Amino acid sequence: MKNEDVKNGVVFSAGEKNDAFAQYFVGQSYLNNLVADPKINVGVGNVTFEPSCRNNWHIHHNGYQILLVTGGEGWYQEKGKPAQLLKPGDVVVTHDGIKHWHGATKNSWFEHLAITTGTPEWLEPVTDEIYNNLEA
Ligand code: MN
Secondary structure (H helix, E strand, O other): OEEEHHHHHOOOOEEEOOOOHHHHOOEEEEEEEEEEOOOHHHHHHHEEOOOOOEEEEEEEEEOOEEEEEEEOEEEEEOOOOOOOEEEOEEEEEEOOOOOEEEEEOOOOEEEEEEEEEEEEEEEEOOOHHHHOOOOO
């Protein structure tokens, strides 16, 4: 597997096993909540994905999400569009209402900061048919 060092966190620590959202992921992820302040309406988390781990299709309603890629190699895909290969330094903006998923490539750990507002709606898992046909 590539980028094994990412599992320990790159800039911020990887945090704990992401049990709170495990039902919305395929594979193991880790979450370090960096900003979870009830007085502001944006959250910041460091999310780390083991190889092949990805979240389900989902939508950020009444808000948005910004992903800042900090480590490894991953994918971002919006419904109806090709998946984008992500590497450290990449930035992704997901607008309100856009169905999408993000996660690691098959053979690499992956980490991004997620800056999120609004309410997520979690949908179906990314099928193996889609995921296994991605070529990094
Ligand atoms: Mn998202």
